[in-house]
Amino acid sequence: MQRIKPFDHLILILGALFLITPVVMALMSSTQNAIDIHNNGLYFTPGSNAVPTYGKVLTHRGGFTGDVTGMRMLMNSMIMGIGFAVGKIVLSMMAAYALVYFRFRFATLLFWMIFTTLLLPLEVRIMPSYQVMSTLGLLNSYTGLIVPLLASATGTFFFRQFFRSVPDEMLEAARIDGAGPFKFFIDILVPLSRTMMAAIFIIMFIYGWNQYLWPLLMTTDESFYTLMRGIKSILQVWIGSQIPDYNEAFALAVLAMLPPVTVVVIFQRMFIKGLTESDK
Amino acid sequence: MAHLSLRNVGKTYAGGTQAAVSGIDIEIADGEFIVLVGPSGCGKSTLLRMVAGLETTTEGEIHIGERLVNKLDPAERDIAMVFQNYALYPHMTVRDNMAYGLKNRGESKTTIAERVAEASRMLELGPYLDRKPRALSGGQRQRVAMGRAIVRQPAAFLFDEPLSNLDAKLRVSMRMEIRKLQKRLGTTSLYVTHDQLEAMTLADRLVVLNEGRVEQIGAPLEIYRKPASTFVASFIGAPAMSLLDARISDGAISLEGHALARVGNASGPVTLGLRAEDLRIAPQGIPLAVEHVEELGAQRIVHGTIGAQNIAVIEVGEAAIQDNVHVAVDPDKLHLFDTSTGRRLEVQSQPHQEMAL
């Protein structure tokens, strides 16, 4: 056995502190009021202002048109995260199924067509993507927020790897048992993939929830704002104000980080497995 | 229940130059238990999977009952298969695993329930019906795989090395169980294994395959007694038959200069096959230099050399074995093979000139 030195713990504690302190500070400061923060700087202790601050952030109609509340943004972020994750799983499972379990013409060509999308992230084709969306009239819609982000093969890649690891005999037994392509998919393959689906759901939910640039461009109508978009607009209001609403900004940040962090901490094991085993 | 016939069946993989399997002619009677045996890569699994419809058949005809099944889907062939790794559906209970095939064929709920109940009684799976495969031991999984085949009441059972994943002891007991079940159900069976002992004990008839071709078809004892080639001779029986370079000259077989028996075969070099259990240590005979003795309890196997050629002898006595002994064999226990083709040569004996050693 290796000896455990206190030094190792020291480094870990420093590392953990480095990572977690900003989060704690944001959380604590969100329970203070803006003037205190303005005068005293950031807080490490909880204040008494949590209820009014969060209440205001969640229900106050903010923005330029006064249309959007924190609740609304929270809901939009949820729709974005869940919609993206579900869409991704459905599309990529089906595509991976076709690629792994069928013999058909142009299969290899299609394989390359799909996997080329891994080459270029959305950011490098952001301008033309925007133009395409406006041509299609999809600006300010949930479809426009979610569907274009699905145009990447990450999920297909994960599921393809997973399907390849399913023993060949599973299909053979099912065929002898009289299962056709649709039955095999629904009865056997989907139930077999449950763990994989859950892991990918978590990763994709976080990815969708955390989207910033795309919602920024796609939504001018504030009723479609997500929390990430809200952060941008709270900063825009900020400029030029005397005492910015620090506490509200922090409260918004806490709301924006809470769901994904909760999901990751609760499903830690599954999440790590999904991430490290499928990404490689 | 049905007979099965393979007529000149062969397969060449797309892009492959050599046939994986070729010229297979086997007629299997209703209720017969046929074992396909051979070393790995001999094409036995491919052949089985062709019968199942999991591999395409590029040549010849496969009939199950009166039907030509070459172009039929596996599900339409009325067969059931037991896989080496069992291929149980891990997310389904034992009951659902067995019922799945019947459900897909649109059997009624009562029929399914009856058949599953019957099969689980036969296989003593009753207490496990609501468990998932992961909660079962290897032997139990094997039974479920059997159950899944039985409930279908198919024309034929196909077994693809079903016992290879079990430990040695369980393998022996499952072997007997499979045989008993098959006798009771009377279902035509095709069974693939690389284990010659399993093959010998299970089969009504054995099919020995080598490099995609049939070497010999016959009842186990027939194959044991009269192997058709050096390949079969060395594959069937343990320890393997010793194959030695010998000569026939002046109407007698001689091994390393020692005359063995008088035969009427033509003169020239010949491969002589001697089974360890047919040889015995005797006061006189061919001198054997002992190299190593394997004690097996009931018997022991003496390994040694005659000249420069290796040979094994089974000994049942308990006396200490000297470094140099003599071995003897009955002349009617000799096997002769053509040295160039490896095919069996019938010994043309000359009984009146006995030369037992």
Add this chain to the structure above:
Amino acid sequence: MTETTIRTAASNRALLSRLRAWYNADTSNPVKRVQFDRPLTPWVFLLPQLAVIVIFFYWPSVQAVTSSFYIEDPFGFGSTFVGTENYTDAVTSSQYASTAVFTVFFCAMVTALSLGIGLLLAVKADKVIRGASSYKTVLISVYAIAPPVAGLVGMMLFDMHIGPLTDLAAFFGHDLRVGIDYGDTAFALVVISVWKQIPYNFIFFLSGLQSVPTSVREAALIDAQSGLRRFWDVTLPLLAPTAFFLLVINITYAMFDTFPIIDVVVKDKPANNPITLVYKVYLDGFKGNDIGGSSAQSVILMVAVAALTVMQFRFLERRVHYG
């Protein structure tokens, strides 16, 4: 020489047979021993994904390339073909050059620091047994925080009025002016980006370390006395595949995923602030309405990223074969 010729000939043959295989749907080693043999069903399963990819990937990508050769009229009345002018304009502008330099610097810093710290923490977490899972939970939770949130929180920490880090710098005699001073902003961007990325590297390094078999560790314990020696000779080589994979991921992260951090910290005021190439594409396209120039920069980036990803794929392929 000969070897190269042989290899070229072989690859030509391989290409030909691959083309033939595409048409005949024959793959020399199919993914599965048995596959369904129906001509139409797979298309049903592929159609949704294909539709999304064609509309939202190929169409915009092609458009990026075409519009990079045009200058669009600012009032939207048509566009003029200008050949490679957009490219030469982009590449020769001094602003582009300084942005490119910063991008390279930024990528190098973020990658080196987040990989280094991630590895250090993973090695330590792998060593300790007591409390390992709580360290893990703390470190991992930061992974889920969105880059813009990280940017917002980081900006507060660096705020000139309330930021504790500004106070800290003042204590050491430095007047930290993030958002105004070029160097200070660059420093803040690097710190925030590294902070956000450490957990990701940590997760991968830790799982890489934990997959080193106990027997190998024990053998190393017997063979090498010093811990550093063991790490250098045994652990690090075994981690090399993970490290390479992470290297590519981190470069991609630093180039693209830091966009929100930059946007939040710089707040649309790039005047005297450091930005990356991706941010410049966005600025020129959406704020500057220079669609042609922005597209040309997009295409340059596409080529760079594609090269990076191909490198990763080649590596992955090798891993699949020998790993």
